Amino acid sequence: MIERTRIADLAALPDGPVTVGGWVETVRDQKKVQFVVLRDETGAVQLVNPAVRAVDDDADDSARAALTTTETISGLAHGTFLVAQGTLKHDERVKLGGIEVKIDRLDVVTAALPETPIADDSSLDKRLDWRFLDLRNRKQNLVFRIQTTLEHAFRTYWVERDFIEIHTPKLMASASESRAELFELPYFDTTAYLAQSPQNFKQMAQPAGFGAVFEIADAFRADPSFTSRHATEFTSVDAEMSWVESHEDVMAMHEELLVAGITAVQAKYGVEISEVFGFELQVPTAPFPRIPLAEARRIVAEGGYDIPRADGDLDPEGERRISAYAKEQFGSDFVFVTDYDATIRPYYHMRHEDDPTLTKSYDLIYNGTEISTGAQREHRVDVLTQQAVEKGLDPAELEWYLDFFRYGVPPHGGFGMGLARVLMLMLGQSSIREVTYLFRGPTRLLP
Structure with a gap:
């Protein structure tokens, strides 16, 4: 079994390292920070990533990895399935459950096509x-x-x-x-x-x-x-x-x-x-x-x-x-x-x-x-x-x-x-x- 924490179980855990997996529901790609709402079969959680838009030629490996993560998040399509490792933090200001996960590493398992064939207002037959x-x-x-x-x-x-x-x-x-x-x-x-x-x-x-x-x-x-x-x-x-x-x-x-x-x-x-x-x-x-x-x-x-x-x-x-x-x-x-x-x-x-x-x-x-x-x-x-x-x-x-x-x-x-x-x-x-x-x-x- 892939080791991960179900999203529904995160709230009961103390702050610290966690691994979560699921489908990308929304991405908010702001200039200095990126937010990804990730949903698994039990619920949804907000992932947070400080955006790194560019690095110097002599940047170290960690800086280059941060740039790669930022670029990956910018290209995420709705429904992409990924696994994220990061740090769980409880913060009552977070509207989605009062918790968030700061991303340390993100791995795309299967990328979704950019155009989703159905939307919330699609007909029932189309959704079926x-x-x-x-x-x-x-x-x-x-x-x-x-x-x-x-x-x-x-x-x-x-x-x-x-x-x-x-x-x-x-x-x-x-x-x-x-x-x-x-x-x-x-x-x-x-x-x-x-x-x-x-x-x-x-x-x-x-x-x-x-x-x-x-x-x-x-x-x-x-x-x-x-x-x-x-x-x-x-x-x-x-x-x-x-x-x-x-x-x-x-x-x-x-x-x-x-x-x-x-x-x-x-x-x-x-x-x-x-x-x-x-x-x-x-x-x-x-x-x-x-x-x-x-x-x-x-x-x-x-x-x-x-x-x-x-x-x-x-x-x-x-x-x-x-x-x-x-x-x-x-x-x-x-x-x-x-x-x-x-x-x-x-x-x-x-x-x-x-x-x-x-x-x-x-x-x-x-x-x-x-x-x-x-x-x-x-x-x-x-x-x-x-x-x-x-x-x-x-x-x-x-x-x-x-x-x-x-x-x-x-x-x-x-x-x-x-x-x-x-x-x-x-x-x-x-x-x-x-x-x-x-x-x-x-x-x-x-x-």
Whole structure:
């Protein structure tokens, strides 16, 4: 490993010799002194160099080295990667962290081209074309540190409750959700499909006796949408657990998980989020409000909006309105919309005993956008088969899935949640493209 001090660790050190490395962010080349703002993966620091513009013919080696350093700094391009040795000094007058490093030696490791292809005001598409440069800025760096903390908190919550982490196949022989959104590809002498969801496989863990499982992994949807919240490849956060009495048990676990995740983010990055994103991240309080879909339709209609969807499901505007209602009435950024019509839910969602037109399911809406769907699953194979037939499906094509329920399976339920949507809404961003490391959509396969 190259020996250096991370910039974030400099403030805790006493004055003295240090080695730092990173990318050149700005250069101020004044007549008598030069300043370089250097950024590594943890922060930025100011480097200082007394400028030597010329030396006599009989100058010693140290004077010539000082001239070389001055000339090198004058020619630095934004993004050049360098390593600097120097003397750390604490000085409260320095605006950037109250510290600076006086340069003793500077080595350019890789020089950047002088013309940077993107700027702060470049379009999102342009920035995505040059994503590796876009990711250098502090804001983007923070996004993925937050993502790491959020995922770690999720895993910690589950592991402490004896959930088992699984890794399900992403190559499938048939659809897990809708055939209309499948990517298909040649697979030896047959056809395979990229997994839309781990749904079938996480349910398989229930008759396998795992009790409760989770997975954070890629999923794929051949959806030609260009909205701010859709992608063709995304990270899905999934959980499934046995011994549920209803979808209420799933919702209770789901809200606890999110409270744990956002609490961890706030504790580690709350101050920096305020500095970079300009707002204070609020940790939600459980339980989140629950509103049945029929009541949500009524509330939205009474607010003057007619949901245009023929099936009666909430559209994006309906989600925004019911979210605003939950914020106003309950002070919550989250709201569960529950008890969806059986006509707009998959065949494997369990239906209410006293009203089989409704399912024991929910959507979770966060700051105006749906982030998750969850439900209690139907575990009785005869009922499951009948519901599949009602949906126009051929049970013969579902035999491998229906077998899960023929050898003893406990009542179970779970959810799937889009990680990028959670991050987008948590950080007040306008698109999941901003919080996805490398976005994939209908027209983007590069970089």
